[in-house]
Amino acid sequence: MIPYSVWADIDIANLAREQNLLSLLPVALYALCQCEINATELIPSSRRDDGTTxxxxxxxxxxxFAAWTTTLxxxxxETTLTWLDPASESWDLTCKKHWCNDIRKKATRRIFVPCVQFVGLCTWGEFRDDYMDPEDNMCHRYVSVAEQAHKDGRIKFWEGLPGAFGLPGWxxxxxxxxxxx
Incomplete structure (x- = not known):
């Protein structure tokens, strides 16, 4: 078994493309876009712990890069995170309490500033734990609407994932x- 590392993600993506296993590419490339390294670190050869590159x-x-900057x-x-947009249907149909709005704004900043974090496939629990302040509590009505919109959006995100990388649909x-x- 290959131990996990960012470099294993690179190998998986390259192998999938070399062997024309395009159905693996959306997930492999998404994993690279989610990695905790600077985008410029993906360009040069990288030395692994075992001395190979x-x-x-x-x-x-x-x-x-195309997905990183525009499509993802x-x-x-437009899918998983629609509930964060104050112009979205889910927002209009729920509360307008200032604290729900403030919590939504804080979560938006955590995802998009200083650079975008890709969370389109995160479950609601993962998103809540990683991107929302545990001290903040949205009203129950908005939590249920946001959670459902997030869940429905994940399905749409998954369906759109291949296209984000210029690949045909699933x-x-x-x-x-x-x-x-």
Whole structure:
């Protein structure tokens, strides 16, 4: 078994592309976009603990940078995180209490400032624990609406994930799996 590291994610993405296993690429590339390293660290060769090096392929670099800067932030804003937008339906149908609004704004800042964090596949519990202040409490009505919008949005995010990297949708990618069987 390969021990986990960011460099293993690079190897998985490269291997998937080299072997034309495109159905693996959306998840592999998303993992790279979520990693805790600076984007510029993905470009040069990186030395691993065992002395070998790994380099993200040019195609995967292009896909990651395009997704990082445009498609992934937009996708998660329009799916998993719609409830954070004060103009969204979910916000309009719930409370307008100042503390719910303040909590929503703080969560938005934590995700998008100073640079975007990709949380489109986080569960509600993961999101709440990692991006919301435990001292803050939204009203029960808004929590239930936000949680449901987040859950529904995750499904839409998953469906849109391949397109964020310039790949065909899951239905088309699934045909590859059928051919391998």
């Amino acid at each position: 790994t380099t993200l392929s040019p195609s995967n670099i292009s896909a990651c 932030p937009k996708l998660q804003s 239905d088309e990618l699934g045909k590859e799996r059928e051919e391998l069987s």
